[in-house]
Amino acid sequence: MEDNIFISQAKYAKNMVKKFGLETAKSKRRPFATHVKITKNEDGKYVDIITYKSMIRSLLYLTTSRPDIANYVGVYVRYQADPKESDMNLVKRILKFI
Numbered sequence: 001m002e003d004n005i006f007i008s009q010a011k012y013a014k015n016m017v018k019k020f021g022l023e024t025a026k027s028k029r030r031p032f033a034t035h036v037k038i039t040k041n042e043d044g045k046y047v048d049i050i051t052y053k054s055m056i057r058s059l060l061y062l063t064t065s066r067p068d069i070a071n072y073v074g075v076y077v078r079y080q081a082d083p084k085e086s087d088m089n090l091v092k093r094i095l096k097f098i
Contacts, residue, residue, distance in 0.1 A: 044084035
C-alpha cells in the first residue's frame with residue numbers, strides 16, 4: 001500500500017510449514033492437552049540439531065504475535081542443546097498448529 005505499511009505473519013507461518021515439509025499434516029485445535037507435563041527425554045534417537053534449532057528460531061519469531069504458542073515454544077527451547085526424536089515430533093505438532 002502506498003504511504004502505509006502492512007505487517008502480516010500469516011505468509012511467514014505458511015512458508016515455515018512448507019519449509020519443514022508439513023503441508024499435508026493435519027492441523028490441531030491445540031498442540032497439546034493442557035494438563036500434560038512436558039519433561040526432558042533422556043533416552044531416544046538423536047535428531048539433526050541444525051534443523052531443530054531452525055524450527056525453534058522460526059517459532060520464536062512467531063511468538064511475538066502468537067502468544068498462544070509462546071509457552072510451548074518456551075519449553076522446547078530448553079531442549080535444543082540435545083534434541084531427541086520425540087522433541088522434534090512435538091515441535092512439529094506446534095508447527096502443524098500454526
